[in-house]
Amino acid sequence: MKKAEATRLTILQKSFELIYTKGYQTTSLDDILATTGMTKGAFYYHFKNKDEMGIAIIEELLKPTFETTFMRQLQGEGDAVKLLYDMMYTVLMKNDFMRVEYGCPAANLSQEMAPWHSEFTRVLNELSEAWKKAIVQCVKNGKKNGSIRADVKPEQVALFMMSGYWGIRNMGKLANSSSVYLVYLKQLKDYLATLQ
């Protein structure tokens, strides 16, 4: 039962590439089958339908990736402002999972599916909530160890950072250059300094 899991994973990974670069709805099953070299029989053996595969991509590819690159390094115990900035720097500048011209896959999907597909929205919301929690916890730690002012509201900081992130990913897509990321990081540093 190793081979089967391998083909399943292949489908997920190749589909992710296509969906990430082209969008979910414009990626047809035939597109997926063509690039994987598989047939419909194989696909529908592993997935009930296209949407189930889409959810699987989020659950099995996006979530783990976000877990490691977006959240893990926030769990350190040092200066919270530095932790937050470094996290964002890593996410934007040292992440070969995402490419500037295609934005953030999670943001792309939520933008595309939000109004008409509640299941997608739900799992993407979980992802977003997990990131928020990690940021909130980091700010709370910062307040405890004195690296962040006592009157700072963690949820507000999280929301502000996350909205900046979604936004700058979109700007990068339009500008097709990661130079906008650097500019954003500069301003973010100024903002984070106001929390100290």
Add this chain to the structure above:
Amino acid sequence: MKKAEATRLTILQKSFELIYTKGYQTTSLDDILATTGMTKGAFYYHFKNKDEMGIAIIEELLKPTFETTFMRQLQGEGDAVKLLYDMMYTVLMKNDFMRVEYGCPAANLSQEMAPWHSEFTRVLNELSEAWKKAIVQCVKNGKKNGSIRADVKPEQVALFMMSGYWGIRNMGKLANSSSVYLVYLKQLKDYLATLQ
């Protein structure tokens, strides 16, 4: 030739509503015809194809709206920080053209079309560039009249504000509540204060 222009406008407006709430690709011509009560003959008399209509929506509906709500009030001569904040407040809180649960139509379209339709991307970029220019000019005015520090880089401020805007629109979509807008505005105020 008045009637014809009226039906053309009807098509544009109703199509905009559908595309704004459902997305461009998931809005079929039949959808549009059903809600407008028109037929294909009428549609294809006024537009060469679906894409041409999509571009027309941006040019003839989005651009004028953005012109008035996003840019005009930045042209005042007072405190630049206040002008910038008030603009964003108006855009997010006093705009019946957009609804929280559907985000920003321009952002939606650019997100959906960016990777695979250059014409859409081009006109949406024009829109985005016009907003950027207005913000940059406002900051420059602020530097002249002393309401903003001399070492502040206008382009960087513009980029930071715009990315925050795209982002918070997306967050609002996920949260389905304009309360996130208020939180964002609060943090934006803090950030803008660092420019003084």
Add this chain to the structure above:
DNA sequence: AATAAAACATACCGACTAGTATGTTTTTAA
């Protein structure tokens, strides 16, 4: 090696898509 189940392949279907060809009605201008 035999057998059953797992894994995959092929052919097909109905629904839907944007777009067209060809009509009919309405409006405009003389």
Add this chain to the structure above:
DNA sequence: TTAAAAACATACTAGTCGGTATGTTTTATT
């Protein structure tokens, strides 16, 4: 009023979509 052009209506097409029914091959177990 009438002819011509503008504005709209209807019927149809070729292609694509996700999904299914039914087949064949491969793998694991005995």
